[in-house]
Amino acid sequence: MLNNIALIIGVTLMYSTPLIFTALGGVVSEKSGVVNIGLEGMMVIGAFIAATVGYYSGNPWLAFLAGGLAGAFFGLLHAIASVSFSADQVVSGIAINFLGPGVALFLSRIFFNGATMTKSIDLDNKMPRLLNGIFHKDSFLYYILDNQYATTYIAFILVFVIWYILKKTVLGLRLKAVGEHPAAADTLGINVFKIRYLAVITSGFLAGLGGATLSISVVSNFRPTLVSGQGFIALAAMIFGKWKPVGAMLACLLFGLAQGLVVFLGQFQIQIPSQFLNMLPYILTLIVLVAFVGKSVAPLADGIPYEKEQKH
Amino acid sequence: MKKSFIIIMMLTLMLTLLLVGCGKKAAPAQKTDSVKPIKIALVTDVGGVNDQSFNQSAWEGLSRAQKDLGIKASYIESKQDADYMPNLETLYDSKNDLIWGIGFKMADRVLEAAKQNPNQKYAIIDFSYGDKTPSNVIGVLFKEQEASFLVGYIAGKMSKTGKIGFVGGMDVPVIHRFQYGFDAGVLYANPKAKIYEQYAESFTDAAKGKAIANQMYKNGADIVFHAAGGVGDGVIEAAKEKNLWAIGVDRDQSDLAPNNVLTSAMKRVDNAIYDVAKKMKNGEFDGGKTLTYGLKDGGVDIAPTTKKHVPQSILDEVSKIKADIISGKITTPSSKDAFNKWKKNYLK
Numbered sequence: 001m002l003n004n005i006a007l008i009i010g011v012t013l014m015y016s017t018p019l020i021f022t023a024l025g026g027v028v029s030e031k032s033g034v035v036n037i038g039l040e041g042m043m044v045i046g047a048f049i050a051a052t053v054g055y056y057s058g059n060p061w062l063a064f065l066a067g068g069l070a071g072a073f074f075g076l077l078h079a080i081a082s083v084s085f086s087a088d089q090v091v092s093g094i095a096i097n098f099l100g101p102g103v104a105l106f107l108s109r110i111f112f113n114g115a116t117m118t119k120s121i122d123l124d125n126k127m128p129r130l131l132n133g134i135f136h137k138d139s140f141l142y143y144i145l146d147n148q149y150a151t152t153y154i155a156f157i158l159v160f161v162i163w164y165i166l167k168k169t170v171l172g173l174r175l176k177a178v179g180e181h182p183a184a185a186d187t188l189g190i191n192v193f194k195i196r197y198l199a200v201i202t203s204g205f206l207a208g209l210g211g212a213t214l215s216i217s218v219v220s221n222f223r224p225t226l227v228s229g230q231g232f233i234a235l236a237a238m239i240f241g242k243w244k245p246v247g248a249m250l251a252c253l254l255f256g257l258a259q260g261l262v263v264f265l266g267q268f269q270i271q272i273p274s275q276f277l278n279m280l281p282y283i284l285t286l287i288v289l290v291a292f293v294g295k296s297v298a299p300l301a302d303g304i305p306y307e308k309e310q311k312h
Numbered sequence: 313m314k315k316s317f318i319i320i321m322m323l324t325l326m327l328t329l330l331l332v333g334c335g336k337k338a339a340p341a342q343k344t345d346s347v348k349p350i351k352i353a354l355v356t357d358v359g360g361v362n363d364q365s366f367n368q369s370a371w372e373g374l375s376r377a378q379k380d381l382g383i384k385a386s387y388i389e390s391k392q393d394a395d396y397m398p399n400l401e402t403l404y405d406s407k408n409d410l411i412w413g414i415g416f417k418m419a420d421r422v423l424e425a426a427k428q429n430p431n432q433k434y435a436i437i438d439f440s441y442g443d444k445t446p447s448n449v450i451g452v453l454f455k456e457q458e459a460s461f462l463v464g465y466i467a468g469k470m471s472k473t474g475k476i477g478f479v480g481g482m483d484v485p486v487i488h489r490f491q492y493g494f495d496a497g498v499l500y501a502n503p504k505a506k507i508y509e510q511y512a513e514s515f516t517d518a519a520k521g522k523a524i525a526n527q528m529y530k531n532g533a534d535i536v537f538h539a540a541g542g543v544g545d546g547v548i549e550a551a552k553e554k555n556l557w558a559i560g561v562d563r564d565q566s567d568l569a570p571n572n573v574l575t576s577a578m579k580r581v582d583n584a585i586y587d588v589a590k591k592m593k594n595g596e597f598d599g600g601k602t603l604t605y606g607l608k609d610g611g612v613d614i615a616p617t618t619k620k621h622v623p624q625s626i627l628d629e630v631s632k633i634k635a636d637i638i639s640g641k642i643t644t645p646s647s648k649d650a651f652n653k654w655k656k657n658y659l660k
Contacts, residue, residue, distance in 0.1 A: 007530060011523040018519075105360075114362045120568045123552055143530070147553045218519050219549045221568065225516040225542045263523040266510045267531070274483055278513035 006143030008260040013144070013152050016249075016256035018043070018213040020155040022234035023241065023248035024162050025071075025206030030243055031166065032199030033179035033301040037093035038078050039207045040231025041100025044224075046071040046208030047215040048104035051118040051222035052111055054215075058125040064151070064212050071208015072201050074100065079200035083193055086305035097231075101224060108222070121220040127151050149217035151209075156249075158206070163245040175199055179299035182306040192306050210234065240289055242296040251285075258284045350383040350592055354412035354585075355399040360389045365541075365562050366581045370414045370437060373582030377589035396421040404432055410592060412437065412585065416486070422449065433597060435588060437581055438486065440602040447600040452584050455606030456486065457493025457644040458637050459577040460537075462607075462614050462630055463559050464497020466575055467535045468505050469626045470557070477508040477528035479547050481515040481540035485647070490539035490561065490577065492651040493644045496658070500633075500642075503659050508533055512543045521546030529554050535574060537561070548573060557621075564615035575622065576615035583610040608638045 022039050029036035050067030054060055074096055081092040108116055127149040135142040166172035177185040178195045186192050214230070215222045237255060241247025258281035266277055354374060356367040371387055378385040386408075388399045396418050403411045404425065413422040413436040423441065426434045426449045433448050440451040467476050476498050480487045491509065498505050508528045512520045521543035525536045529550065536551065537559035538544035544561060545568065551558035552569040560566065560576030584605045591597065605611020619627060636642040642658075645651040 003530070007527060011526070014523065015519050109362065115364055116360055116362050117364050129553075147526075214518070218522060219545045220552070221545065223542055223545065226518060226545075228516040228542075259520065260523065263510075263520065263527060266524070267508065267527060274511040274513055 002140055003138065003143050004264060006140045008257070008264050009144045010146065010148065011260035011263055012253060012256040013148055014218060014256075015259045016252040017149075017152045017155045018210040018218065018230060019234045019237055019252040019255065020159065020249050021151075021210030021213060022207045022231055023237045023252055024158055024245055025203040025210065026235055026238035027166075027241075027243055027245050027248050028162065028175075028206065029075075029200050029203035030238065030302050031179045031299055032175050032196045033182060033299055033304065033306070034079070034082055034196055034200050034203075035089040035093065035303040036075075036078065036200065036203050036207075037090055037232075037235060038074065038096030038100075039093075039203075039210075039235055040227060040229070041093075041097040042071040042074045042204045042207035043211035043214070043231045043234075044100035044104050044227045045074055046211030047226055048108060048118070048211075048222045049208070050212030051121070051215040051220075052107070054121045054125060054220075055119050056111075058122075060121075060125060060127045060216055063216050064127065064209065067212025067215070068205045068208040071211065072205035075201040075204020075207075076197075078204065079197045082305060083196045083200065086307055089303055089305070104222070105224060117223040118215075118221045121216060123220075126220055127217045149213075151213040151217045154209075155213075159245050159249045166245065176299070178306075179301055182301050186306075186308065196306070207231065207234075236285070239296055239298075240285065240293065242293070243298060254288060255281055255285060350381075350410075350589070351386075351406075351408045352377070352383050352410045352412070352589055352592070353386045353388070353403045353406070353408040354414055355396060355403065355418065356387060356389045357396075357415035357417050358390055358392060359415075361387055366437065366579060367414050369563065369579070369581040370412065370585050373585030374412075374589065376582065377586050380586075381589055381593050383589055383593065393417065397424070400425045404429055409433060410435060410588070410597075414581075433599065437584070442602070445600045445602060449600070450588065450598050451602035452588070453602060453604045454579050454581075454584070454611050455604060455644070455646070456489040456539075456577065456579060456612060457496075457646045458607045459579070459612035459614060460490045460493030460539075461497035461500070461637065461642075461644040462634060463537060463575050463577045464494040464499075465501045465630060465633060466497075466614075466618070466622055466626060467494075467537060467557075467559060468498040468501025469629070470574065470622065471502070471505065471533075471535050473532045473534045474502060474504060475506045475508065475528075475531065475533040477525065477533040477536035478510075479521055479524050479528075479536060479538040479540050479543065480509070480511040481543055482513055483511050487511075487539050488648065489646045490537075492647060492654075494537055494539075494577075495651060496645050496654050499655070499659060512540055514543055515541035517543055518546035518549070522550045525550035525558070526554075529556055535559065537577075539577075560615065564617055566615060566617040566620070570617075570620075573617075575618040578613050578615055580605070580611055580613060606637075607634055 046067035049070035050063045053066040054063030081087040082089040131145045174190050182192045237251035238248045240251040262280050359367045361371045374385040410433045416439040419439040422436045426446045435450040437452050510524050525547040535557040538547040539561045548558045548568045551572040557574040560573050562579050565576045566573045645654040
């Protein structure tokens with residue numbers, strides 16, 4: 001039984017890691033007042049670039065970073081449209097979601113001889129599995145940590161880092177000020193545009209890392225259906241977690257845990273159709289949202305483009 | 313400042329649109345005989361023509377027909393489900409003798425088009441309209457259970473623990489053909505084998521495939537077969553990490569993990585497409601019927617890389633069983649009921 005619990009925790013960690021990166025990205029962007037529903041597209045391009053760089057360079061860290069940078073580039077596009085040009089942030093985000101898979105597909109055909117799937121990366125060239133082989137086989141920790149990649153640990157460290165920045169630093173305070181009341185922040189000499197650019201690009205970077213986690217940790221190749229909706233789940237997790245790093249992380253873990261339970265329960269030949277069983281993560285999320293979390297409030301200026309007042 | 317931004321944005325957008333738009337192209341026509349060549353075209357589903365799965369296989373079959381039979385081949389790719397109808401209409405307007413829809417997702421659209429244009433011939437992969445097939449349509453199905461039976465037999469013979477896993481995509485008839493054919497093959501090789509079966513209810517969630525496979529390996533399985541599309545990437549990844557066996561599906565998936573993919577149950581869409589083209593060349597068209605391709609006509613098979621890991625003695629047994637399936641001496645179940653009946657007949 002204990003080992004089963006360990007396995008469920010292991011699945012939870014694997015499932016949540018890409019979501020945590022991406023949800024953190026969502027938090028950073030929305031805290032600064034820019035809605036980012038382009039997370040999905042940023043994840044896709046991050047996943048593709050990481051798989052490609054990983055395959056050709058054989059260096060997982062370079063691949064991971066490249067995935068993040070690809071996401072950051074899409075973040076830049078989103079920032080240009082929504083911060084500089086005050087475009088509707090939702091529309092720009094949707095455009096990113098179309099652009100991500102389109103560009104990934106196009107580049108894939110160039111780099112992989114017409115194929116829409118990248119070639120598989122060798123196990124040795126994937127992210128290191130830090131704590132593999134340390135614990136005795138069949139021990140509790142073995143089942144949790146066996147085959148967990150470095151990305152899992154990085155995700156949790158980043159939750160702390162983002163929490164610290166938002167809570168304890170001047171930059172974090174400015175970021176939140178810009179998201180709550182940009183005009184007031186502006187009068188105090190904070191450069192609203194600069195802060196928002198920084199936030200949205202960081203957001204893209206984190207979402208890119210989330211996608212990279214999928215393609216170089218969870219599996220070892222990219223295919224167009226790899227991400228399919230995880231960016232939106234991360235977006236929901238962020239709202240569910242009340243726009244807070246730790247809250248978003250808990251929401252991602254809850255979702256991962258529900259998936260772990262589905263996998264665990266699915267092994268028994270119980271008389272529930274597997275379709276119903278597989279609804280569990282979504283139903284559980286709904287119940288927890290309604291019953292325990294209560295109302296979540298977005299940053300005040302979230303989704304509203306900031307324009308300096310014009311001289312009359 | 314702002315102006316330069318606008319220009320950059322516009323350029324980026326234009327460039328991307330251009331790039332994305334490049335995906336669609338028609339194949340160059342070759343070999344014009346003195347007689348007007350037969351024109352055959354296909355509409356891919358959203359996978360696109362290089363999906364390394366059945367769309368690609370379909371196009372390979374049609375290209376081969378173009379080379380060998382002198383027909384004129386072309387394709388249109390669908391980017392989303394909503395593209396099926398417009399693509400079918402485009403091919404109708406360009407006067408093709410036969411239009412293929414690749415994949416069951418297109419079933420309703422092909423039927424609609426066939427009713428609108430009764431003089432145009434259509435065919436569809438992986439779907440049967442049964443008795444209601446219009447006279448200008450052919451449905452094409454595959455006997456996935458036959459190839460699955462063979463890989464099941466290999467798994468049953470190769471497993472050291474006697475425990476074997478099956479991961480299904482969704483609980484639908486086409487996956488049942490894989491599942492029960494496989495189950496029967498495993499038990500035929502080793503009647504005492506224990507089979508773990510689980511559905512992911514997805515064809516895309518690789519993480520779930522990995523989780524399910526990991527659980528099966530934890531429970532003692534040493535070979536896991538998947539019929540689950542993208543979910544299978546996770547299954548194969550789990551095998552790679554644990555250094556155990558996985559069995560691939562649809563195409564030879566050995567490239568995903570050369571040391572851990574034992575074999576694959578292949579579906580040869582190309583052979584079916586080629587066969588239909590060949591018949592058309594001879595003036596035959598099985599309109600109103602459903603054609604089923606199995607081991608006998610090369611519609612399904614096991615992967616050529618199987619010999620890499622499987623010892624010759626087992627391969628010899630497999631080819632004998634293959635001959636027996638073709639001759640009808642061994643039947644392969646395609647559904648749960650058929651599987652239960654099969655068990656009564658073959659397992660004493």
